[in-house]
Amino acid sequence: NAGVMQNPRHLVRRRGQEARLRCSPMKGHSHVYWYRQLPEEGLKFMVYLQKENIIDESGMPKERFSAEFPKEGPSILRIQQVVRGDSAAYFCASSPPDRGVEEQFFGPGTRLTVL
Amino acid sequence: LAKTTQPISMDSYEGQEVNITCSHNNIATNDYITWYQQFPSQGPRFIIQGYKTKVTNEVASLFIPADRKSSTLSLPRVSLSDTAVYYCLVGPGFQKLVFGTGTRLLVSP
Numbered sequence: 702n703a704g705v706m707q708n709p710r711h712l713v714r715r716r717g718q719e720a721r722l723r724c725s726p727m728k729g730h731s732h733v734y735w736y737r738q739l740p741e742e743g744l745k746f747m748v749y750l751q752k753e754n755i756i757d758e759s760g761m762p763k764e765r766f767s768a769e770f771p772k773e774g775p776s777i778l779r780i781q782q783v784v785r786g787d788s789a790a791y792f793c794a795s796s797p798p799d800r801g802v803e804e805q806f807f808g809p810g811t812r813l814t815v816l
Numbered sequence: 817l818a819k820t821t822q823p824i825s826m827d828s829y830e831g832q833e834v835n836i837t838c839s840h841n842n843i844a845t846n847d848y849i850t851w852y853q854q855f856p857s858q859g860p861r862f863i864i865q866g867y868k869t870k871v872t873n874e875v876a877s878l879f880i881p882a883d884r885k886s887s888t889l890s891l892p893r894v895s896l897s898d899t900a901v902y903y904c905l906v907g908p909g910f911q912k913l914v915f916g917t918g919t920r921l922l923v924s925p
Contacts, residue, residue: 705859734912743903743915744860757912792859794913804850805913807859 703728705795705808706775713814714783722778722811726795733776734794734805735768744792750776783815820904825920834891836919838904841885849880849887852903854918860903864889891921899923 706725714720726733731752736744749757750770761768765783770776780787790812794805821839828834840849848867852860864871866878866887877890891898901918 736913736915743917744913746912746914749911760912794859804862804865807861810857810859812857 705793705806707791707793707808707811709811710809711812711814713816715816716784717782720780720783720787720813720815722780722791722793722813724776724778724793724795724808726776726793727806729797730795730806731798732796733770734796735776735778736792736794738790738792738810740789747778780813783813785815788813788815820906820916822902822904822916822919824917825922827922827924828894829924830895831893834894834898834921834923836889836891836902836904836921837886838889839886840904840906843884843906846908847906848908849878849884850905850907850913851876851878851889852905852913852915854901854903860915863902894921894923896923896925 705727708723712720724733733750735747737747738744746760748761748768750768752770753772765781767779790810792807792810794807796805848865850865851863853863854860864873864876864878866880868880868884871878879888899922901920903915903918905913907914
């Protein structure tokens with residue numbers, strides 16, 4: 702059973718470009734979470750999605766950031782008009798559909814560098 | 817969500833037992849205590865989770881006193897590969913996880 706997959710692993714963008722980060726959850730998992738980690742800091746929650754629904758986006762910046770988890774295909778975190786402050790590691794996690802206490806399984810992350 | 821406080825860093829030697837304590841004075845009745853481990857350039861990995869008393873798995877033990885205002889992660893006989901950042905999280909266990917800055921454990925030969 703493959704783990705959570707993220708691609709690309711490394712992404713370089715110039716200021717003003719768009720960044721698209723992909724996350725394929727573990728097989729059978731229908732809950733996806735995105736986190737951002739700045740250097741030397743802990744992970745910060747961004748958004749929680751289920752298939753075709755955004756459940757909690759309280760950690761998402763109000764502008765330029767969006768996320769989706771379509772019925773088919775991976776979850777996408779999209780950052781428009783990137784700025785240097787967006788440089789960070791972006792982690793995706795997934796969990797199974799059963800409600801209750803459970804662990805989240807994290808992917809290897811995408812390291813975004815904005816030049 | 818309850819705020820957690822844990823040491824910024826700890827040093828140990830191979831073969832020793834390491835205990836990392838986390839304070840969470842405002843833990844709620846429905847909150848669980850969860851520990852994650854993160855190696856450089858990797859995503860966090862679940863270690864252990866508990867609600868009260870003691871929980872043990874093949875990797876670690878988690879001790880939680882009756883008042884649940886703190887918890888201690890115990891790593892028996894650490895090795896160099898246990899060098900990592902360890903995060904203590906408190907919450908209902910699903911939906912968003914709230915990470916602090918964690919404890920950087922350095923294991924030396």
